[in-house]
Amino acid sequence: MEKNIIMTKWIQKSQFESDNPSGHSFTMFDKSQDNGDVIGFAPKALMLSSLAGCSGLDVVSLLEKMRAEVADFKIEVTAELTDEHPKFYNKVKVDYHFTDSELQPEKIQKAVNLSVTKYCGVMEMFRQFSDVEIEIHLHNI
Known part of the structure; x- marks a missing residue:
């Protein structure tokens, strides 16, 4: 281990x-x-960066293996903290933004799904205490 x-x-x-x-x-x-x-x-914001980084590394690697690289890729994470202490993120939205002139939507969807459901350990940790929502945005150049 x-x-x-x-x-x-x-x-x-x-x-x-x-x-x-x-x-x-x-x-x-x-x-x-x-x-x-x-x-x-700030420690809690670092958690969100870790979530984006973990999933982003998976997605880039998977897209490369699928021969579906993109010109630009950004991940925006929006999270809500509980009102009571100890405050934690109970709602998290992860928006994946892909930009290219020749986007391959099926491969992008597959790469994100594999990261979210199989490979990203930080995503799995977040699911233990948060309602996590995922959305993919495709931008053509």
Whole structure:
């Protein structure tokens, strides 16, 4: 069984630095606090980025294998937090945007479906606590 280990260290105020198994690190902070000029990320927003990144990596790989690459691909994730503490994302919408002059809708649909239902572990984690909605948007150039 594969294990990932990270170390997160308190820096000051509401700022933490976290490493990654890749060897890189980044700053996280409470966006409601004054953090001066610190550039960083809010932990809950990072979860949404992880969801998009996980699924996006799957989709790009699958489209390449299907010989259905696109000129541009973006994922927009919109999430609603519960009102009560502990606040968590209970509704998540993932919009996949594909742009090309020769889009292959069937292959795109198949790649997204495989990511959502089979390959993306972050998507599966989100489904444990959120109502997740998926929508595919095709844009011709």
